[in-house]
Amino acid sequence: MKRVLVILRKEWLELRQDRLILIGTFGPAIMLTLLPLLGMWAVRRAPDSPARDDTTLAEANAALLGLTGREFGQAILGQQLSVLFFLLPLIIPSVIAAYSIVGEKTGRTLEPLLATPLHTWQLLLGKTLAALLPAVAVTWGLSGIFVLGIRSLAVSSRVVDAIVSPGWVIVLICCTPLLALVTIALMVAISARVTDPRTAQQVSGVLVLPVVTVVVGQVTGKLVLNPSTALGVTAILALLATLALWVATRLFGREVVLTRWR
Amino acid sequence: MESIAIETNGLTRSFGSRPAVDNLTLTIPAGKVFGFLGPNGAGKTTTVRMLTTLIAPTSGTARVAGYRLGEDNESLRRSVGILTETPGLYDRLSARQNLMYFAQLYDLDSRKASSQTERYLRMLELWGRRDDPVGGFSRGMRQKLAIARALLHEPKIVFLDEPTVGLDPEASKIVRDFVRELRAEGRTIFLTTHNLADADELCDLIGVFQGQLLHLDTPARLRAELFGEGTQITLVGDAAPWIPIAESLSFVHSATATADLLTVALDNPSEQNPTLVAALVAAGAPVRYVTPQEHTLEEVYLQLLVNARVTRQLVEAGR
Numbered sequence: 001m002k003r004v005l006v007i008l009r010k011e012w013l014e015l016r017q018d019r020l021i022l023i024g025t026f027g028p029a030i031m032l033t034l035l036p037l038l039g040m041w042a043v044r045r046a047p048d049s050p051a052r053d054d055t056t057l058a059e060a061n062a063a064l065l066g067l068t069g070r071e072f073g074q075a076i077l078g079q080q081l082s083v084l085f086f087l088l089p090l091i092i093p094s095v096i097a098a099y100s101i102v103g104e105k106t107g108r109t110l111e112p113l114l115a116t117p118l119h120t121w122q123l124l125l126g127k128t129l130a131a132l133l134p135a136v137a138v139t140w141g142l143s144g145i146f147v148l149g150i151r152s153l154a155v156s157s158r159v160v161d162a163i164v165s166p167g168w169v170i171v172l173i174c175c176t177p178l179l180a181l182v183t184i185a186l187m188v189a190i191s192a193r194v195t196d197p198r199t200a201q202q203v204s205g206v207l208v209l210p211v212v213t214v215v216v217g218q219v220t221g222k223l224v225l226n227p228s229t230a231l232g233v234t235a236i237l238a239l240l241a242t243l244a245l246w247v248a249t250r251l252f253g254r255e256v257v258l259t260r261w262r
Numbered sequence: 263m264e265s266i267a268i269e270t271n272g273l274t275r276s277f278g279s280r281p282a283v284d285n286l287t288l289t290i291p292a293g294k295v296f297g298f299l300g301p302n303g304a305g306k307t308t309t310v311r312m313l314t315t316l317i318a319p320t321s322g323t324a325r326v327a328g329y330r331l332g333e334d335n336e337s338l339r340r341s342v343g344i345l346t347e348t349p350g351l352y353d354r355l356s357a358r359q360n361l362m363y364f365a366q367l368y369d370l371d372s373r374k375a376s377s378q379t380e381r382y383l384r385m386l387e388l389w390g391r392r393d394d395p396v397g398g399f400s401r402g403m404r405q406k407l408a409i410a411r412a413l414l415h416e417p418k419i420v421f422l423d424e425p426t427v428g429l430d431p432e433a434s435k436i437v438r439d440f441v442r443e444l445r446a447e448g449r450t451i452f453l454t455t456h457n458l459a460d461a462d463e464l465c466d467l468i469g470v471f472q473g474q475l476l477h478l479d480t481p482a483r484l485r486a487e488l489f490g491e492g493t494q495i496t497l498v499g500d501a502a503p504w505i506p507i508a509e510s511l512s513f514v515h516s517a518t519a520t521a522d523l524l525t526v527a528l529d530n531p532s533e534q535n536p537t538l539v540a541a542l543v544a545a546g547a548p549v550r551y552v553t554p555q556e557h558t559l560e561e562v563y564l565q566l567l568v569n570a571r572v573t574r575q576l577v578e579a580g581r
Contacts, residue, residue: 002369003366003369007367010359010363013355017355017395018354107353108349109350109352111316112346112350112364113350113367115314115315115344115346116368117369119336254316255316255318258311259277259317
């Protein structure tokens with residue numbers, strides 16, 4: 001594990017010294033946290049209206065039933081924007097891994113690196129952790145700030161319950177590392193084909209599509225993140241992450257990297 | 263008994279159906295500088311990659327620093343250092359951070375890593391720039407840093423792939439002097455280069471390679487084998503009239519003249535030169551200088567490649 005820690009330290013040292021990567025990594029994360037809180041604050045200042053008795057709404061999203069106009073506004077806004085937190089485990093590792101893995105390729109540092117007694121799994125694990133840990137820490141940390149913000153800005157506890165639902169919490173806790181792992185595995189696969197970190201990042205943009213589907217599902221009421229849906233999503237992601245990491249390990253073989261990565 | 267640093271037996275590596283290295287068998291004694299020469303695409307880098315366990319051979323065996331290829335690759339990698347074709351450094355990190363990173367990957371503890379880093383940065387005259395990001399270094403400085411990286415863990419065998427390419431004369435000299443120092447320390451150097459003057463100056467043993475090993479010998483024996491021994495005599499005036507005098511001696515194979523230079527091919531110049539010079543002087547030849555005939559390694563190398571091409575054409579014509 002010592003060599004894995006050496007790699008991890010070096011990756012973070014490089015990360016700290018590159019302002020562009022830092023902005024690309026943490027800028028969107030801060031924006032995604034502030035945006036819903038700003039919206040909540042704006043709705044809080046709007047005039048209130050009585051609760052509506054809407055059976056269609058109750059069927060689609062029971063948490064919104066019986067809320068007053070302001071409560072409804074805050075809850076619907078918070079629910080839709082809270083899903084955007086699932087983008088963070090995609091954005092953060094894709095930026096870090098693009099520079100850390102494709103960067104090794106473009107900087108021609110892989111050959112001297114692989115000539116050391118380092119095992120390929122140690123290199124891959126070091127790279128994976130270097131991208132995974134900040135992604136998980138930032139996502140969970142900013143989600144915590146988001147929850148605290150919701151609690152202080154919500155007009156009632158019913159709004160907090162509607163936004164910080166058990167389903168959302170399960171997905172946040174269980175799916176964040178899994179989404180990050182799938183992203184890193186994809187970056188390894190992309191690294192075998194592309195020649196610069198920006199292209200790798202652009203190609204990895206396809207990963208945003210499933211999260212956008214969840215957002216659209218929420219907005220249209222077709223998908224509500226209840227605990228059973230959340231566990232189902234977690235199970236699918238766990239399978240996907242296992243498969244993706246298996247493929248990544250095979251693509252990151254010493255010989256494959258040196259002879260086929262162009 | 264002389265110990266062996268590198269020994270290969272029928273080492274072969276193919277990419278698809280194309281063999282990049284075909285049936286390479288060679289032995290390199292410990293403590294020698296071995297020059298591995300060949301044109302671009304000859305398979306030199308593939309050979310280095312196989313011997314440093316970066317890629318596996320398709321067939322054949324090899325033993326490097328006492329470790330058999332494919333059996334204990336981790337120990338083998340600990341015993342060798344490699345300077346790759348391109349330096350491959352982390353541009354955002356400083357010279358010191360680059361070296362410390364690799365020293366730790368070679369399992370040196372912090373104190374040792376730090377002292378080795380300082381030692382090599384000083385030795386290669388980079389200590390003054392130790393905390394500068396490598397991205398701002400010149401090509402020569404980068405190459406020197408990459409050489410330092412290859413030596414941090416004090417390997418017994420060092421593979422240097424084109425160490426002086428793209429360097430200015432001063433930096434090239436530093437690298438050449440450094441190679442000599444490494445040899446003086448008893449390390450084995452496996453040097454691939456296109457710079458034949460460097461190879462001539464540094465190498466104890468030369469292997470000319472083009473997919474297959476065309477020749478393996480010391481530079482002196484390669485010259486003698488290809489071009490024979492010879493003596494050059496500079497005369498006052500035209501040398502052509504003195505050809506019959508030289509050729510009248512039984513040990514002379516041939517004599518040629520170019521302006522004032524008489525070139526005489528013979529078997530043993532050190533013993534036969536006095537007789538040759540005496541005969542010429544007795545016949546009235548105005549001898550100015552007598553020097554051994556020198557062929558550059560470049561001439562040897564080009565001749566070997568021509569021979570290989572002719573042999574290949576003959577084999578193909580015979581099919």
